[in-house]
Amino acid sequence: MKIESAENIKKRIAEKDEEIRKIWEELRAEKEKPREEIIAELKGIKRTTGQHPGGLLITLPDTDIQKYTPLNYPADNRQSEWMTTHFEYSFLSEIFLKVDILGHDEPTVLQKLFQLTGVDPSKISFHDEKIMSLFTNADTLGIPEFGTDFVKRNLLTPLKPTKFSQLVQISGFSHGTNVWTQNQHAIYKSGQLSLDQLIACREDIWNFLVFWGVENKNAFIATEYIRKGKWEKLPDNIKEEMKSRLSDREGELYFSILSKIKYIFPKPHAIAYTMTGWRTAYYKVYHPQEFYSVLLTYHTAVYDIWLMTLDPVAITFRLNSLLGSLSSYKNSEKELLSIIKVFEELNKEKKRMEKTTRDLKSFGDTWNRMDITKILADVQEKINTSGGKKFVENLRKNGRTWKLTAKEKDLLFTLKVVLEMEMKGLKFARGLDFNNSEIKDFKIENNTIYFPFTAIAGIGEKVTEKIIAYRREKGPITSQWKEELKGLLNINHIQQLENLEKHNLVINL
Template sequence: MKIESAENIKKKIAEKDEEVRKIWEELRAGKEKPREEIIAELKGIKRTTGQHPGGLLITLPDTDIQKYTPLNYPADNRHFLSEIFLKVDILGHDEPTVLQKLFQLTGVDPSKISFHDEKIMSLFTNADTLGIPEFGTDFVKRNLLTPLKPTKFSQLVQISGVENKNAFIATEYIRKGKWEKLPDNIKEEMKSRLSDREGELYFSILSKIKYIFPKPHAIAYTMTG
């Protein structure tokens, strides 16, 4: 009985592996084909540019929303819908669940962690925040954390949001791209809480962005971040 060399056996195994790979690729391509066809058909359709995928318009019972607007109507076009319908945003908040899971895995109670912990704050001071919700994006690290180098929790809140009294006035102007028309007294109040350098940078950012949190919202995000 002829015994094959180890080299020939390896070669045959490699050939079989290649055959299996090709079969798998054919099966995968067949499975993905309907999806690819749908994607091809959807190309070019206008997409919503709203911030929240869970934005809902509340209509009267038995009312078809398509009587008022097509489903693919761009969100940034001016139209009458926001004036005649109630809009609510249903947002997902994963952070509490993540914190609970981490508590179970590590035994460290997140409610016992100090907001003044120097090791934790050093992550924000050094912009070493990859993976930290709300602070880990390149935009936040490059435009906020790196130049401002926050060393206190209160500074993180200040970066993220403004005082409750004027927050909603400011957010409306900022959201509509009308920062330059925001009343001077509100700008002065915001600026009074910052140094000249911080104020100049902060105002420069506010003139370019489309959204800013009110302070309670900012505190909630900063705490879970």
């Protein structure tokens, strides 16, 4: 019997392995095929049972909506009073009437500003050069509808509006889909059309068509198709009428604009939003103390009292506390990363602000002492020498490419507000005052920002209510606060307040 060599046996085994692998790949491909087909079928369907904050579908009496769409409980909560349609509204728009009933904070904000200043927002003039300059210079942080980075960077800065009507256009652009971006932005930038020649709101479409000579009814029909993003379904006879009224160049340009629109904002909404923004801007110009007090109270959601001081000593204490607890407190790494991410972005904002002014001395000592680059470099050095290799790797990996979470964006906004206050020379003292601080409201008076008790981590509304009740009944809280409040505060509260006191952040005792 011939004995086969080891080399031949290995070769035959390898051939069999390859044959088995090919059979397996074929079987796997056959098995995956139905799965891939199912995935393709599932693309685009509803992935959550979330709920629009105010979108309501109106049905006729005795109409069973489930003939047209299944219903879901929002967030799968079977105790919910409302139910949601499984299919999106766009699939049901030919069957039901939809209304949006949305809540707005701005009337509450204006009412609060009215109470603090005595200036009735309904009496504010819409012809004020100082207010207009705020929009022209994109100095709109905290102004509703005009204070987002997108509006400031992509609309206010390039367009430099000088008229109220142009602010209405900008409101239309910012709320539309494929109205400014991926459409008229490039046309304006190339100089083919001026701002006044652009289409910003639904009514602009009708006005332009009638101005060109299109018959009123056809202009209305065209507007209805275009505002819903249905240019392709617009009847040919109306397109021909529109084309016959325009020169070849004009027709080609405006046909291109109208055909790209997916959704366009109604002008009454744009005007209402712009009026609210303008009225809010009045208080920013003429009553900054009250404006920033209300802004911090109603439009900031995440606070960090140490970071809001803009004081390098207090900030460093906060960061060192997190560095010291990396091994014992599992959330310290996450918190530290978040602060570093936010400070990277805040540093960019600080440098942008510095570029827009010639006199940096006017910013004051706090601004000039707050060297964010140095603070970040010191933290990085401490991390590098801490021995926390995993954390260092995370930091380097995420360093320049990270995206901010929603919570981090909220903290960044809060710090931008405080930074802007400093830039504008509003040199407020900052701190917690046992006898003046409120539960949630940022109180600003006598050139002092009184932080609310709930801005301190771990101190909730219930504890704060007890502190306020104590000072109401017993009188002012003194430097013996630990003894006076010993029945209300736990060890963690006392430790945090002691640290604040050491850094002069418990004030007016």
